[in-house]
Amino acid sequence: MPNTMPSSKVDVAIIGGGPAGCSAASWLHQLGLSVVLIEREPQLCAALQTLQFGQDWVLGAPGQNLATLGQQYARHIESLAAIQVLLGRSSNHLDWSAAEGWRLQLDDGRGLNARTLILATGQKPLRPEAFFPTGAAPNARLMDALSLTACREHLPAGRILLLGGGDNAVENALFLQARGHQVTLWSRSDWRAQQGLVERLQAQTSGLSLRPRSAMPSRLSADDQGVSVQSQQFGAERFDHVAVLLGFEAEPSAWLLVGDALQRAGVTAPSHPFRDEPRFAPLGLFVAGDTSGRQHPSVQTALGDGVVAAKAVEAFLRPLGEGQPSPALRRNNRQIIHISGLRFGANLGVLDFEREGPQPIQVDAEVNLGAQMVVSRDADIGHVLDYRRVRAIIIDECTAEHTDLLEALLGKLCTRLMKLPGVAGVRIKVTKLEIFPDCQVAISAECGQW
Numbered sequence: 049m050p051n052t053m054p055s056s057k058v059d060v061a062i063i064g065g066g067p068a069g070c071s072a073a074s075w076l077h078q079l080g081l082s083v084v085l086i087e088r089e090p091q092l093c094a095a096l097q098t099l100q101f102g103q104d105w106v107l108g109a110p111g112q113n114l115a116t117l118g119q120q121y122a123r124h125i126e127s128l129a130a131i132q133v134l135l136g137r138s139s140n141h142l143d144w145s146a147a148e149g150w151r152l153q154l155d156d157g158r159g160l161n162a163r164t165l166i167l168a169t170g171q172k173p174l175r176p177e178a179f180f181p182t183g184a185a186p187n188a189r190l191m192d193a194l195s196l197t198a199c200r201e202h203l204p205a206g207r208i209l210l211l212g213g214g215d216n217a218v219e220n221a222l223f224l225q226a227r228g229h230q231v232t233l234w235s236r237s238d239w240r241a242q243q244g245l246v247e248r249l250q251a252q253t254s255g256l257s258l259r260p261r262s263a264m265p266s267r268l269s270a271d272d273q274g275v276s277v278q279s280q281q282f283g284a285e286r287f288d289h290v291a292v293l294l295g296f297e298a299e300p301s302a303w304l305l306v307g308d309a310l311q312r313a314g315v316t317a318p319s320h321p322f323r324d325e326p327r328f329a330p331l332g333l334f335v336a337g338d339t340s341g342r343q344h345p346s347v348q349t350a351l352g353d354g355v356v357a358a359k360a361v362e363a364f365l366r367p368l369g370e371g372q373p374s375p376a377l378r379r380n381n382r383q384i385i386h387i388s389g390l391r392f393g394a395n396l397g398v399l400d401f402e403r404e405g406p407q408p409i410q411v412d413a414e415v416n417l418g419a420q421m422v423v424s425r426d427a428d429i430g431h432v433l434d435y436r437r438v439r440a441i442i443i444d445e446c447t448a449e450h451t452d453l454l455e456a457l458l459g460k461l462c463t464r465l466m467k468l469p470g471v472a473g474v475r476i477k478v479t480k481l482e483i484f485p486d487c488q489v490a491i492s493a494e495c496g497q498w
């Protein structure tokens with residue numbers, strides 16, 4: 049049985065009990081930190097319960113449906129008595145202070161102090177106001193991504209319009225067409241789905257009407273028998289069902305509370321669209337799973353994100369020790385090796401006199417080592433990239449053989465330097481110092497991350 053009586057003070061509060069929140073909770077528990085997991089639905093992994101179809105995305109669980117996997121995750125968390133799980137609960141007010149961390153007001157009136165907060169609230173389908181006006185009664189014939197997924201296996205074959213051109217829309221079009229529906233797929237842009245899906249779509253000869261690059265309908269109006277669709281391009285049309293599959297956005301509820309709390313504390317609040325950002329970590333705020341705006345949302349990536357968030361929380365709560373800088377200062381954003389004004393003779397160029405022998409060049413280079421500890425672990429050169437090595441590689445690459453084009457030399461230098469351990473990006477500039485009597489000529493290049 050889950051522990052449902054929260055202590056008033058914990059190390060970590062997690063809002064959202066999907067795969068990301070559950071994964072973070074399990075890791076935090078193993079790291080010996082106290083955790084409250086707050087889920088607004090009456091069960092953990094609630095969003096997975098409508099996903100009853102077999103899927104192959106989760107390694108080790110081929111053909112398994114996500115509803116079953118979600119139940120397994122929930123059972124695992126509920127078996128860990130030390131994790132306090134609050135089901136059917138949410139927070140309706142948050143406060144933040146540098147000294148105390150996060151203060152959560154729960155919707156049952158209880159309060160809770162947490163030194164850190166993880167947002168794992170997932171995302172929700174986009175429901176444009178034009179198609180789902182506020183206050184309009186829901187109609188089963190006009191669906192979003194979630195309601196279509198919940199009923200698509202049992203939908204009686206008929207005329208169905210899908211609005212959207214991404215993976216979700218194209219995959220549903222193929223699924224429904226294969227079940228005998230007359231599918232119209234309508235996208236405002238070119239197909240944005242993965243190539244394999246688009247190829248399958250374009251190979252279909254019947255049951256599918258494709259409308260790429262078409263302005264969206266101006267009006268959808270659903271009744272008991274079907275949905276009337278009005279558009280400038282296609283006039284008035286009638287479908288049995290319409291599904292709006294225009295993408296997803298971060299579930300805003302907890303983000304908005306965080307934004308309000310930070311604004312009251314005088315800290316720049318997260319901006320919309322909500323995304324995970326490194327600047328949140330010094331506030332003891334961490335983000336995991338789909339709500340982080342990650343590139344490839346899936347159960348597996350959400351589980352991984354939960355682990356990363358748990359380790360980031362641990363690093364925040366357990367600094368390296370006395371004399372170490374605070375978590376906010378422990379890492380800089382980027383460390384760069386600069387080599388400036390390195391001059392030597394190189395065999396370079398296509399002009400006749402350039403082929404006669406080396407000419408003087410100057411190389412300026414920046415090597416991006418990415419985020420590094422502000423205070424280095426120790427003085428051991430083995431832990432850092434030795435700049436003598438960078439200098440030697442530049443000279444070696446420029447003098448080893450004759451190179452006709454400066455551009456080719458830049459390419460060779462970038463390739464060699466990018467292979468060095470820990471190098472995230474290279475900027476390099478090569479200057480021919482004496483090519484003309486009245487000027488120098490240089491070309492620069494940039495590769496990797498900057």
Ligand SMILES: Cc1cc2nc3c(=O)[nH]c(=O)nc-3n(C[C@H](O)[C@H](O)[C@H](O)COP(=O)(O)OP(=O)(O)OC[C@H]3O[C@@H](n4cnc5c(N)ncnc54)[C@H](O)[C@@H]3O)c2cc1C
Nearest residue numbers: 064066067068088103105169170301337338345346347350
């Ligand atoms: C139609 C569809 C089909 C999919 N098919 C697959 C598939 O085949 N394979 C696959 O790997 N992935 C699939 N996915 C993606 C997968 O479901 C998600 O990537 C995954 O569930 C993300 O996990 P999460 O924990 O980040 O978010 P979620 O699973 O969305 O969990 C977020 C949780 O937070 C709770 N919550 C939100 N706001 C609050 C709040 N304010 N207070 C308290 N609780 C809150 C929600 O109730 C929810 O339980 C599919 C998704 C959809 C929509």
